[in-house]
Amino acid sequence: MKFTWFNLMPWPHLPDDFREKHRSVWVDIDSRLFDAEKSHEVYNTYMDLLEYAGTLGFDGIGVNEHHQNGYGIMPSPNIIAAGLARRTKDVALVVLGNSIALYNPPVRVAEEFAMLDCISGGRLVAGFPVGTSMDTNYCYGQIPALTREKYQEAHDLIIKAWREPDPFAWNGRYSKLRHVNIWPRPVQKPNPPIHIPGGGSVETYDFCIDNTYSYSYLSFSGYIRGKALLQGYWDRLAQRNAADSSPYRAGFAQTICVADTDAEAERLYAKHVSYFYNRCLHVYPGFADAPGYRTIKTIQTGALSQYAPPIDGYSSLTWKDLTEGGHVIAGSPETVRQRMEEMIKGLRVGNVFCLMHIGDMPREKAMYSTKLFAEKVMPKLRNVFPECDGDDRFWCKPMKGQVSAGRLPSDADAVRLARA
Amino acid sequence: MELRTIQTHRVPVRYYEGGSGAPLVFLHGAGGILPGEPILHKLAAKYHVYAPLLPGYGDSQETPALRDMLDFTLHSLDVVAALGVQDPILVGHSMGGMIAAEMAALAPNDFSRLALIASAGLWLEAHPIPDLFAMLPYEMPPYLFHDVEMGTKLMTAGVALNDPEWLKAFLVMNARQMGTAGKILFPIPERGLAERLYRISAKTLLIWGASDKLIPPAYGEAFKKAIKGAQLTIIPKAGHLVTLEQPDELVSALGTLS
Numbered sequence: 001m002k003f004t005w006f007n008l009m010p011w012p013h014l015p016d017d018f019r020e021k022h023r024s025v026w027v028d029i030d031s032r033l034f035d036a037e038k039s040h041e042v043y044n045t046y047m048d049l050l051e052y053a054g055t056l057g058f059d060g061i062g063v064n065e066h067h068q069n070g071y072g073i074m075p076s077p078n079i080i081a082a083g084l085a086r087r088t089k090d091v092a093l094v095v096l097g098n099s100i101a102l103y104n105p106p107v108r109v110a111e112e113f114a115m116l117d118c119i120s121g122g123r124l125v126a127g128f129p130v131g132t133s134m135d136t137n138y139c140y141g142q143i144p145a146l147t148r149e150k151y152q153e154a155h156d157l158i159i160k161a162w163r164e165p166d167p168f169a170w171n172g173r174y175s176k177l178r179h180v181n182i183w184p185r186p187v188q189k190p191n192p193p194i195h196i197p198g199g200g201s202v203e204t205y206d207f208c209i210d211n212t213y214s215y216s217y218l219s220f221s222g223y224i225r226g227k228a229l230l231q232g233y234w235d236r237l238a239q240r241n242a243a244d245s246s247p248y249r250a251g252f253a254q255t256i257c258v259a260d261t262d263a264e265a266e267r268l269y270a271k272h273v274s275y276f277y278n279r280c281l282h283v284y285p286g287f288a289d290a291p292g293y294r295t296i297k298t299i300q301t302g303a304l305s306q307y308a309p310p311i312d313g314y315s316s317l318t319w320k321d322l323t324e325g326g327h328v329i330a331g332s333p334e335t336v337r338q339r340m341e342e343m344i345k346g347l348r349v350g351n352v353f354c355l356m357h358i359g360d361m362p363r364e365k366a367m368y369s370t371k372l373f374a375e376k377v378m379p380k381l382r383n384v385f386p387e388c389d390g391d392d393r394f395w396c397k398p399m400k401g402q403v404s405a406g407r408l409p410s411d412a413d414a415v416r417l418a419r420a
Numbered sequence: 421m422e423l424r425t426i427q428t429h430r431v432p433v434r435y436y437e438g439g440s441g442a443p444l445v446f447l448h449g450a451g452g453i454l455p456g457e458p459i460l461h462k463l464a465a466k467y468h469v470y471a472p473l474l475p476g477y478g479d480s481q482e483t484p485a486l487r488d489m490l491d492f493t494l495h496s497l498d499v500v501a502a503l504g505v506q507d508p509i510l511v512g513h514s515m516g517g518m519i520a521a522e523m524a525a526l527a528p529n530d531f532s533r534l535a536l537i538a539s540a541g542l543w544l545e546a547h548p549i550p551d552l553f554a555m556l557p558y559e560m561p562p563y564l565f566h567d568v569e570m571g572t573k574l575m576t577a578g579v580a581l582n583d584p585e586w587l588k589a590f591l592v593m594n595a596r597q598m599g600t601a602g603k604i605l606f607p608i609p610e611r612g613l614a615e616r617l618y619r620i621s622a623k624t625l626l627i628w629g630a631s632d633k634l635i636p637p638a639y640g641e642a643f644k645k646a647i648k649g650a651q652l653t654i655i656p657k658a659g660h661l662v663t664l665e666q667p668d669e670l671v672s673a674l675g676t677l678s
Binding site for chain 2: 137138141143145146149173284285286287290291292295296299302
């Protein structure tokens with residue numbers, strides 16, 4: 001099993017009446033709700049938490065990309081990952097990922113991911129999402145019906161830029177480059193492992209199968225609702241006669257809160273979970289799914305955007321609803337272990353993205369929950385799929401002999417060495 | 421009106437044909453052509469009307485080969501050529517106006533009469549066009565109609581949001597039609613037309629609903645300034661869908677072109 005501690009980086013200061021006074025947490029969120037001076041502490045705390053998780057035995061620490069978004073103040077995950085690369089060791093940097101249709105030219109992603117892989121000593125796990133409609137279409141202006149074609153071309157260009165040792169010409173529809181020859185090149189050969197976050201498109205299932213990429217479903221609605229979508233993926237693998245059905249071909253994001261007892265979990269975390277589900281997911285439905293973004297084939301399978309709100313909205317969901325419905329796995333270490341096992345086996349996922357800082361949760365609660373999970377839950381979940389332990393196709397392969405930050409000699413030694 | 425199919429270079433094209441008189445080609449807006457569209461019937465009383473559907477509209481086949489403004493313009497010129505009509509009166513509504521203006525600018529010798537109705541294609545900083553792609557259907561009537569109550573009734577007739585099959589069919593239709601429209605209208609309905617309008621030599625009539633809240637009449641003024649000799653007719657008690665609200669006034673205004 002691979003556990004990644006993931007932080008969406010929500011803005012923790014949305015007002016109590018956010019839903020009533022504002023139409024959307026995303027795209028046209030009121031800029032006056034952002035406070036740059038407060039963000040200084042928020043960013044540094046979030047990076048501290050990611051680094052903290054990196055010391056507790058998690059396999060990875062994870063970041064992602066959103067734009068103009070009150071629950072994800074991380075338009076550039078690469079900046080955060082670069083900061084994390086310096087103060088962590090061994091743990092994978094899971095950048096899930098860069099919305100590659102948005103970078104112009106897309107070799108920028110090949111370059112930045114290569115830099116991250118070099119700085120971290122081969123610890124990068126690279127994600128290539130198509131990006132949500134909110135980010136890709138409404139914030140970044142990509143034409144919905146052309147987004148997938150542009151994404152595909154960007155992908156092909158990035159892979160070739162990583163793998164081709166000699167300069168080459170790229171005569172694409174969306175990028176024309178006479179001399180592609182990126183410097184630096186990634187440590188991991190031929191390229192870092194690739195995960196593709198998807199939302200149920202058949203095309204994305206096939207893309208992962210064709211390229212041996214790991215498919216991940218980054219949902220907030222939990223494993224009970226995630227079941228149908230991931231089952232679609234496993235069915236597709238079977239239908240396509242894929243060589244294997246290793247659980248590492250799939251990943252799932254799950255909100256998790258651990259405390260001493262079930263009652264304590266509710267007492268400590270209910271408020272922050274409610275902040276996330278009621279305020280942070282308050283997306284204006286007009287931004288959920290630009291026409292043309294989702295293919296006809298996907299609409300016909302009935303996969304609607306997860307941002308299309310449930311009929312009654314999330315606000316009517318209580319702690320009981322959210323935990324029983326599986327949106328959130330919460331409780332004592334034993335409760336969480338049981339439900340995690342049910343989730344991991346039920347979905348058959350080898351990669352779990354653990355959402356453990358939730359909404360406006362203060363750092364000490366996030367630390368408490370994270371430490372309990374790392375010490376009392378994670379070790380008991382390590383051997384769910386012993387038959388697939390050797391499958392390292394979807395994880396990073398760090399180089400031997402990594403250096404750490406802060407290795408300069410003393411001033412006196414520097415003078416001595418310089419003059420020698 | 422008869423619904424027919426004609427082959428073009430890229431894709432078979434569905435088109436409505438009917439009436440008799442001088443040939444008139446009508447290019448629809450982003451909403452497509454409704455069954456029994458009143459404007460086509462009224463036009464057919466005076467003209468031989470051809471109303472082609474863009475790929476993806478109605479039951480017509482989509483094509484990924486249409487991506488940008490030039491593709492749409494050349495495709496529409498191909499359609500006119502395939503229909504075999506010489507120098508038709510070229511009429512376009514909203515998105516169709518944008519395409520018609522491009523056609524008349526690209527091939528000025530092919531069109532001597534042009535009518536642009538509430539046409540898209542320009543962008544005025546002082547009058548930003550509302551984002552139709554970020555609107556829910558129930559939010560649209562105030563932007564589209566002068567008589568909002570009537571418009572709301574029209575747009576909600578047959579809507580069954582709680583029926584999953586209806587919803588799926590609606591989402592597919594919307595993705596096909598607005599997905600196609602988005603290629604030239606998203607995220608800003610402007611693709612450089614202003615720099616090409618000087619090439620139009622057709623006698624040009626601009627028709628706007630006085631209450632158009634989507635592409636307000638200021639755009640009519642801007643087209644008038646940019647196209648030599650263009651006339652602007654403002655129709656009272658009509659919004660962006662002047663074709664639905666005042667079809668008789670519209671047909672009568674078009675009479676000044678022939």
